[in-house]
Amino acid sequence: MKLLRLCANQIRLNEPLPWNVRNEPGALLLSKGFLIKEQHQIDTLLERGVYVDQEEFEAHQRSSTKAAKPKADPFAIWAAILKQVGGLLRSHHDNPHFAEDISRMSGHIHGAMKQDVEAGTFEMIYSDHTSYAVAHSLQTAFVASLVAERFGWSESERTVLVRAALTMNIAMLDLQNQLSQQVTPVTPQQREEINTHPARGRQILEQAGVTDLDWLRTVEQHHVTPDGRALPEDHSPHNQLACMIHYSDVYLAKLSPRASRPALASNTAARELYLAAGGANNPYTAAIIKEMGIFPPGSFVKLANGDTAIVLRRGDSANTPQVQSLISADGWVFPDPHFRDTGKPEYKVVTTVPRSNVMLHLDRKRLFGYQAG
Numbered sequence: 001m002k003l004l005r006l007c008a009n010q011i012r013l014n015e016p017l018p019w020n021v022r023n024e025p026g027a028l029l030l031s032k033g034f035l036i037k038e039q040h041q042i043d044t045l046l047e048r049g050v051y052v053d054q055e056e057f058e059a060h061q062r063s064s065t066k067a068a069k070p071k072a073d074p075f076a077i078w079a080a081i082l083k084q085v086g087g088l089l090r091s092h093h094d095n096p097h098f099a100e101d102i103s104r105m106s107g108h109i110h111g112a113m114k115q116d117v118e119a120g121t122f123e124m125i126y127s128d129h130t131s132y133a134v135a136h137s138l139q140t141a142f143v144a145s146l147v148a149e150r151f152g153w154s155e156s157e158r159t160v161l162v163r164a165a166l167t168m169n170i171a172m173l174d175l176q177n178q179l180s181q182q183v184t185p186v187t188p189q190q191r192e193e194i195n196t197h198p199a200r201g202r203q204i205l206e207q208a209g210v211t212d213l214d215w216l217r218t219v220e221q222h223h224v225t226p227d228g229r230a231l232p233e234d235h236s237p238h239n240q241l242a243c244m245i246h247y248s249d250v251y252l253a254k255l256s257p258r259a260s261r262p263a264l265a266s267n268t269a270a271r272e273l274y275l276a277a278g279g280a281n282n283p284y285t286a287a288i289i290k291e292m293g294i295f296p297p298g299s300f301v302k303l304a305n306g307d308t309a310i311v312l313r314r315g316d317s318a319n320t321p322q323v324q325s326l327i328s329a330d331g332w333v334f335p336d337p338h339f340r341d342t343g344k345p346e347y348k349v350v351t352t353v354p355r356s357n358v359m360l361h362l363d364r365k366r367l368f369g370y371q372a373g
Contacts, residue, residue: 001026003051011042011050013322019056024049039322039341073370074119077112078127081105086134089170098208106162109141117146118297118313119368125255125266125298126310126355126364133169133176136252141165144248147284147291157241164218165245171200181259198223218242222249230278247277247284251292257356265352266292266299295321300353305329305346307338308353312367315342319349324367326360333360337367 003026011017014037021030029050036042085105092098113120124142129135141162148158169176175193179186186194202220210216221242225231228250231238254269264272270289277285295301295311295318303309306329313322324337340347 002054004054004057006046006050006052011036011045013037013039013042018060019052021045022051022053024051026051026053038343039339040344043341071370072115073365074112074116074368075123075364075370077108077115078120078123081108081112082129082135082138084108085138085166086131089134089137089167089173092170092204092208096209099205099210099212102163102166102210103159105166106141106159109138109162110145110158113142113145116368119364119370121146121292122297122312122364122368124252125296126362127298128257128355131177132180132256133173136176136249136256137166137169139252140168140245140248143252143288143292144244147248147287148244150287150291160212160214160218161241161244163212163215164222164241165248167205167215168201168219168222168245168249169197170204170219171197179258180256183260214241218245222246225277228273228277230276231282231284243284247273247282247288250277251285251288255355262354262356265354266296267294267352270294293318293321295319295349295352297321300355300358301349302351302353303340303342303346304348304350307340307347308358309340309349310337310362310367321349323347323349326358326362 003022003024006021011021014035016033016035017030018032020028020032021034023029029045030036088095088098088101088105095101120142124139127135144161144165145158148161153161172193175190175197179190198220202216205216205219218239218241221239222245224238224243224246228247231243235243251269251273254264254272255266257263270292273285274289280286293314297311297313299311301309301311301321301323303323303325307325308327309323309325311321311323315321320342323340323342325334325340326337327333342349
């Protein structure tokens, strides 16, 4: 029997082993199909050295190559969706199929979410786009739909929610981009444009051929309270779809940088939203914070050992996300990110780190293990 030593990327959490794992003499340690559920188990195995029979390994490689379809790159999918949404929002005057095209995009968005929702969440939280207005609308559609699923809303309600979120700011795209780069106070003229954009947005959609009344009403009513403050005690008359979009919009705006202020760290954004919007008495903000968590994928965190890490996926609890360390305590950038088990005391997450504090370009596809297909 000829043995091959296994590397870290060949043993994956929560995926059945595709071959028997052995020690150096060749004795069986773990049987094919065994499921490893803890990162520290993988770390222990790799430290002691684990091996696989070469013939068994190569047979699996051959069968996998024949049977498996390459995973689609979710980051390429989201980039394509963003580009298409931007094109649609900019061309509504000349597109007789605008309503149908936006509806088609809502289907693409839900499909991408189903493929890998945490990679999608990472993209929404982490990515920094040149066109803030379009990216923010897509982010709002993503988060609002995700939270609506937690509420048990129907597929048709979530579809309307995405359509409305994508088009909520269609009347002020240029101004929204301008404001994200503006360091001076909002002018009276800009304030008027901001205040009237929901009603003007509905008019634009009607002129573009949108006839769905739920979609139109949600866009018109998507600013429910000033600056995301608490709902009135009797908020039953409020449009639920508009409320969901409104508070998702406010939450994500806090996570986005402006020329006048840096982006807030994820836990700070959640705390500010929670306190300003009525705390546990506001079902929308409570659900957004519960769904996104205090350490959502795409956010940077500081670990107990001093490492700066990036959150990739949720963990077994809200306080133990799956992370990869990027920068050591003394400021050295790791050539290859290191998985850390945040359930261990030495790798416990101690705080979040604002995005502006980490000046790195991350290969998102590599971090998530997606290979070119």
